[in-house]
Amino acid sequence: MQTLYGDREKCYNCYRPKSSCMCSYVNSIKTKTKFIILMHPKEFKKVKNGTGHLTHLSLKNSELFIGVDFTNHKMINDIISTCKSYILYPSKDAINISREKLYDNDLDIQKDMAIFIIDSTWACSLKMLRESKNLQTLKHISFDNNKLSQFKIKEQPADYCLSTIESTLSVLELLNFWKLENIENDYLKTFLNPFEKMVEYQLKCVDNQLSNAVRYKIKYKVIN
Template sequence: MRPSSTCICEHISPLKTKTRFIILMHPKEYKKEKSGTGHITNLQLENSEIIVGVDFTNNKRVNDILAKENSSSFLLYPGKDNFNLSIRESLEINSFMGNNANLFLIDGTWPCARKMLKLSRNLQKLKRVSFDNTIKSKFIIKQQPESLCLSTIESVYTVLNLLKDSDLEECDTKDFLIPFEKMIEHQLEYMLNPNNKNYCTTANKAITPKTMYKKNTERNIIFEQK
């Protein structure tokens, strides 16, 4: 269900960050060029890249990044034993991550993300960071399995603000989510337009964030409060 024109180019304003964000994208997500938030995240960050695959164990680009001696690499992934950016002091975060860190993100549904991590032995060795999410996603056009699930771009937005609080980043994030919000607006307009062949007859009802959750564990990104 896509509108014929969802160009958000005029709203793209890439941020300069010290942290490099590496988006490990499942092939299924890579096909979602118009609605995939991993793509929008990459456009909004100058210091980022997308690497597509499932098993990254022997991926040359990933291993080249991991082999760099002048920077540390981390995996953003939920877990109670991870380094939680939300509860650590600034000095702790600075000491743990250092400057110019590489932060890997897994972009895929929850089952796909688990499979990607299970297969990728090099990723399993990385130190993991996480955060406590207390906001509801703006991604209201997607069903979610649970409350407090965030899209890829919202997760990066949260991390950037936490790193700013610790003086590891200096970028202004106030407009970071605008392309994401515009994409959602385009999608909603399409759903509400009765002239479109995929017009949703129930779309004229109020749409509120997180009113519907999937019973299974599929989602776009896997960060929720544990």
């Protein structure tokens, strides 16, 4: 679905201008695990660089909520009360799912699992956790990262930092490893397609801008 955005059409799915819409590259994955993407309002405004929307579109069993304080959010509280819920956050007490299975007793297996993923900067993520009292009850999970982010258009705060969609892929791969999911490898291999195409498009735009700037300087020198 598209709508006019200024003088351009905008896609309501990925929230990008139609000219740079990435929806055609999305190959949605069906998971047993429910994913809840909590997007900071500042990320919502980052239409060009945001990967939270692409993550949501790539997961059939997912929800996306925008805000800072989710303490009294009914849908989120319902999910927490009915599911075995975790939040992806690398704290010192986090369960490292690269080394440890999330759960293995029958009582836990009877409940659906939900994983909350914060789509924000580190500073804003900390504020969201601090203000959302309900999120403070969730166990943290983390993973060992040996990948470099492919977000070439955006400088990450450290080498181990990944974008939202890249982090989600790592979680999916580990859930598969622990037999908590049974996702076909072909789906995992194409999960980052919309992200990679977005980065490719952005790099092309930067190259065009640089080329135009060089041409302008040459033209300006010739005229003057």
